[in-house]
Amino acid sequence: MKNVFFTLAFLCSSILIAQEGTNMKKLITPPEQVRLAFEKEYPGKVPVWSEEYVGDDADEIRFEAKYNVSNTTKAVAIYDNLGNMKAYELQIPFSQLPPKSQAYLKKNYAPKAIREIAMVVDNKNVTTYEVGIEKDTKFYDIQFDKDGGFDVIIEKN
Known part of the structure; x- marks a missing residue:
């Protein structure tokens, strides 16, 4: 009886571990030209690489x-498969958001709803700000233009 219990427990835990593994992002090694573009732009930085499929x-x-930019600041550099930078995201504190963005967030959301804040610069050198918030157990990205004006809110999965 004892052996049956341990066998069932082992099988159940194996199934749970296998299911967890399917939800994790796959760590990858990028193509050489992508890796070299990153190393040229950010010498000495040690990235964790992942991939994402985009487009229609x-x-x-x-x-x-x-x-890691520093002990407390993180960043993400996004490249296409040819090593061209598509965007750069830098984690920033609330105080570095434009005043219009700060006012909008203070008016519409509790401070504890804000989960992450980033400045984003795309490949056309256009700066925007993204604020991740959690409301009613859902996660949203609120985007602001370079001057802090509200642009769009996107629900994330």
Whole structure:
């Protein structure tokens, strides 16, 4: 009886571990030209690479290099498969948001709803701000333009 119990417990835990593994992002090694572009732009930084498929038919691949700028600040550099930078995201404190963005957030959300804040610069050198908030157990990205004006809110999965 004891052996049956341990066998069932082992099988159940194996199934749970296998299911957890399917939800994790796959760590990858990017193509050499992507890796070299990152190393040239951010010498000495050690990234954790992942990939994401984007586009209308999810037919374009993007390589994301997440790394620490300092002990308290994180960043993400996003490249296409040829090593061209598509965007750069830098974690920033609330105080570095434009005043219009700060006012909007203070008026519409509790401070504890704010989960992450980033300044984003795309490949056309356009700066925007993204604020991740949690409301009613759902996660949203609120985007602001370079001057802090509200742009759009997107529900994330």
